[in-house]
Amino acid sequence: MYKSLTRAVLRHPSHVVTSFQIRTSNMKLIVAGSTGFVGTELIRQALSNPSITSIVALARRLTTEPQTVGPGADLAKLKSVICEDFGNYPESVKQELAGADACIWYTNVLLLCIF
Numbered sequence: 001m002y003k004s005l006t007r008a009v010l011r012h013p014s015h016v017v018t019s020f021q022i023r024t025s026n027m028k029l030i031v032a033g034s035t036g037f038v039g040t041e042l043i044r045q046a047l048s049n050p051s052i053t054s055i056v057a058l059a060r061r062l063t064t065e066p067q068t069v070g071p072g073a074d075l076a077k078l079k080s081v082i083c084e085d086f087g088n089y090p091e092s093v094k095q096e097l098a099g100a101d102a103c104i105w106y107t108n109v110l111l112l113c114i115f
């Protein structure tokens with residue numbers, strides 16, 4: 001799942017996701033680049049999506065809650081995970097990412113090998 005999504009993102013690096021629909025329920029979503037402009041909006045939308053039950057916000061620094069949230073937003077779903085160097089993923093970070101159903105990668109850098 002990670003690899004196919006990542007490949008899709010890398011094939012269309014200029015495509016900005018402004019809204020998305022997810023049909024799977026109980027989804028754990030990773031948002032990489034969660035402190036950025038696009039990542040923040042993805043998180044804002046995911047917080048209101050009942051199909052997404054867990055959001056891992058992966059970034060080099062703490063990801064704060066969006067300033068505005070939509071109706072039904074559940075802030076308890078959001079967990080900030082810090083990885084100071086995206087070229088090196090400590091075991092503790094890998095554990096936070098484990099079991100995810102999807103990863104949306106919106107950093108300014110390409111995905112290096114995590115898994």
Ligand SMILES: NC(=O)c1ccc[n+]([C@@H]2O[C@H](COP(=O)([O-])OP(=O)(O)OC[C@H]3O[C@@H](n4cnc5c(N)ncnc54)[C@H](OP(=O)(O)O)[C@@H]3O)[C@@H](O)[C@H]2O)c1
Binds near residue numbers: 033034036106
């Ligand atoms: N915004 C747009 O309209 C738009 C349009 C087309 C394409 N894009 C593409 O979408 C992506 C995200 O855009 P954005 O506007 O959200 O950018 P942004 O606001 O600058 O956010 C970039 C994100 O990437 C992280 N990042 C940057 N360098 C990193 C590194 N070396 N290691 C790990 N994380 C790093 C930043 O983390 P820090 O907070 O730690 O710096 C931040 O979370 C970019 O690739 C951009 O080219 C954006």
